[in-house]
Amino acid sequence: MSIKLGVPSKGRLMDKTFDWFRARGVVLGRAGSDREYAGKVEGIEGVELVLLSAGEIPRELTEGRIHLGVTGTDLVREKLGHWEQRVEEMAELGFGNADLIIAVPQAWVDVDCLDDLDAVAAAFRREHGFRLRIATKYHRLVREFLKENGVADYQLVDSQGATEGTVKNETAEAVADITTTGETLRANHLKILSDGLMLKSQATLFRSRAAAMADEERATLAALVARLGLD
Numbered sequence: 001m002s003i004k005l006g007v008p009s010k011g012r013l014m015d016k017t018f019d020w021f022r023a024r025g026v027v028l029g030r031a032g033s034d035r036e037y038a039g040k041v042e043g044i045e046g047v048e049l050v051l052l053s054a055g056e057i058p059r060e061l062t063e064g065r066i067h068l069g070v071t072g073t074d075l076v077r078e079k080l081g082h083w084e085q086r087v088e089e090m091a092e093l094g095f096g097n098a099d100l101i102i103a104v105p106q107a108w109v110d111v112d113c114l115d116d117l118d119a120v121a122a123a124f125r126r127e128h129g130f131r132l133r134i135a136t137k138y139h140r141l142v143r144e145f146l147k148e149n150g151v152a153d154y155q156l157v158d159s160q161g162a163t164e165g166t167v168k169n170e171t172a173e174a175v176a177d178i179t180t181t182g183e184t185l186r187a188n189h190l191k192i193l194s195d196g197l198m199l200k201s202q203a204t205l206f207r208s209r210a211a212a213m214a215d216e217e218r219a220t221l222a223a224l225v226a227r228l229g230l231d
């Protein structure tokens with residue numbers, strides 16, 4: 001039996017993960033064409049590469065179907081309640097950086113911070129008869145953050161992509177999403193609240209606390225950890 005390593009199956013996270021491992025003597029690659037999700041590993045015995053959507057890696061770790069996985073810290077914290085009990089952070093990889101933030105229309109000149117948002121939300125409800133809508137795919141993290149910060153009079157609307165467009169499309173008044181350069185926010189006339197940073201995320205190597213391991217796999221894991229310089 002081998003150790004299963006889950007890596008994002010496309011885009012910058014996949015390429016940079018391959019680079020990170022290659023720099024440490026472990027060569028990851030696709031087994032076949034760009035469309036084939038089988039992987040191969042050279043440079044260490046007993047490690048199997050599984051190419052997966054970044055968003056599915058937290059669940060695969062928590063179910064114990066992969067032993068190790070690379071994904072963003074935002075996705076692990078969002079998808080896994082009590083994530084520390086389910087996975088262990090082994091290494092921050094230094095790429096895939098993104099900030100999870102709350103943003104409102106630039107035109108809301110009197111709204112700069114969460115207290116202002118709370119005041120606007122209460123007024124919005126009185127005026128419109130429904131709660132101010134915040135579009136996001138990060139439901140757990142946004143609820144926790146707003147609860148900690150005393151903002152209550154809002155509703156979340158689910159947005160799985162193009163979230164910044166929901167304000168222009170009038171399906172939400174505010175957004176909670178990740179940003180890297182800030183360009184998408186600016187292009188959509190949105191501004192980040194001064195205390196609206198929820199989380200700084202980056203690609204991270206996680207270990208499943210649930211995946212079963214016999215002695216052979218434990219030895220492979222120890223060898224891999226040593227090779228990666230994480231011991």
Ligand SMILES: Nc1ncnc2c1ncn2[C@@H]1O[C@H](COP(=O)(O)OP(=O)(O)OP(=O)(O)O)[C@@H](O)[C@H]1O
Pocket residue numbers: 008010011013053054055056071072073074075096097098178179180181201
């Ligand atoms: N500018 C960015 N845009 C989107 N994701 C980013 C960006 N920078 C870093 N990331 C990180 O990449 C991860 C998301 O990757 P990706 O979009 O491939 O995942 P996914 O949601 O599983 O995609 P899909 O479902 O389309 O396969 C998150 O951890 C996110 O924080």
Ligand SMILES: O=P(O)(O)OC[C@H]1O[C@H](OP(=O)(O)OP(=O)(O)O)[C@H](O)[C@@H]1O
Pocket residue numbers: 160161162163164177178179180181182183184185
């Ligand atoms: O701050 P920026 O550098 O502009 O990047 C942020 C944007 O990138 C991501 O979207 P992505 O391109 O992954 O598409 P999505 O909207 O379908 O999630 C994210 O959801 C923001 O929309």
